[in-house]
Amino acid sequence: MKSIIKKITAIAMCGVLTVGSVLMTGAVSEDENHKDFEVTSTTQKISNNQLFVTTTGYTENTDKNFGAKFQTTEEKDYDIWFKDCINAPRFLNLPKGEKFVKYMMTQGHGYFGNVQTFYQFDKTGGEYVKVKIKLSDFSRLFNENGTMTSELSDGSYKDFDFTYEDFETDSIGVNCYAESGAYATSGGAVTSFAPDKDGYAEIYVSRQLGVDTKVMSYRYCRLKDGAHCDYGIIGDTLVGLTCGDTDLNGYISVTDATLVQKYVAGIEDFDKLQLFNSDVNDDGEISVVDATLIQKYIVGLS
Structure with a gap:
């Protein structure tokens, strides 16, 4: 009985969101909305508990010393080096019901990554x-x-x-060099990317409502004079690359459903990224169905 009441309440909330939406205004300005974004013609389908691992933008100068490691709570490893994915993507099949920790590996420094955050696929x-x-x-x-x-x-x-820089050895024979790399994760897609000279990169993103796109990155340097650094960034979000995030603020809320309704009514314009994020059911058009799916997601019905 409690579950039925909960479902009825949630459905009622969807109705409230729909009615209230005509009274709300957009949360961000046109300038804040704009992000340089383009959809390519390339898609990939995968199954549950499967990882799709690929590289984009790699050249002969790209640092190849990186990979992704997915380790279970029982310390069983599923890993892959990105240099093995240059010519063709690779797939990792993971066991069902397992929790994983994501790592970035470097050949010279082992690996770094999450130690308390767990992921399921x-x-x-x-x-x-x-x-x-x-x-x-x-x-x-x-x-x-x-x-x-x-x-x-x-x-x-x-x-x-994103290149490997060899500075030879210092006065006491220590190897001096710099290396850097990054990969994006979005659901079951892992893309190790190297940007072009203008700062553009290609990555795979999920079309599943509410799935964020995050980045793991690594930078190491040691110079001959002893200056050094060793940085890893875990889970930095690429804000705006989430299906359903219509206002591009990194969160899914009633505002996103409202903007979709206003777009359908012809009182709101969308840029390319907003159009992409708003087509929640991926049917090629934006309608009240997409707004409804966002509303259901907000109240936990999806």
Whole structure:
């Protein structure tokens, strides 16, 4: 009986959201909305408990010392080096019902990553779309040209450009070099990317409502004079690359459903990314059905 009452209440809330939406206004301005974004014609379908691992933008100069490791709570490893995915994507099949910790591996430094955050992949099956984005529009981690900047131990700063830089050895024979890399995760898609000279990268994103797109990144440097750094960023969100996030603020709320309703009514304009995020059922058009699905997601009915 309690479950029935809960469901009836949730459905009623959807109705309230629909009625109240005509009184609400958009939460962000046109300038805040705009993010440089383009959908490519490439898609990939995977099954539940499967990972799709690929690379984009790699050249002969791209640092190849990275990979992804998915470790169970029982410390069983499922890992792959990104250099093995350059010519063709790879697939990892994971056991059902397991919880995993995600890591980024480097050949010289072992691996780093999450130690207390767990992920499950039992419901990650579906379609993934490759998109091209201006990285700096989606995360402060990246500069305009796609590089990442870190402070060294001597107070100076260095830009990391996804290449391996060999500085030979210092006066006591220690190897000096710099390396950097990053990969995006969106549901069951893992994309190791190298941006172009203008700061654009291609990654795969989930078409499943509410699934965020996050980045793991790594930067290491040791110079001959001893200056050094060792940085890893875990789970930085690419804000706006979430199906259902119509206002592009990183969250799904009643505002997103409201904007879809206003677009359908012809009183709101959408850019490319908003159109992409608003087509929740992925049927090629935006309608009140998409707004309803967002409302159901908010109250836990999806």
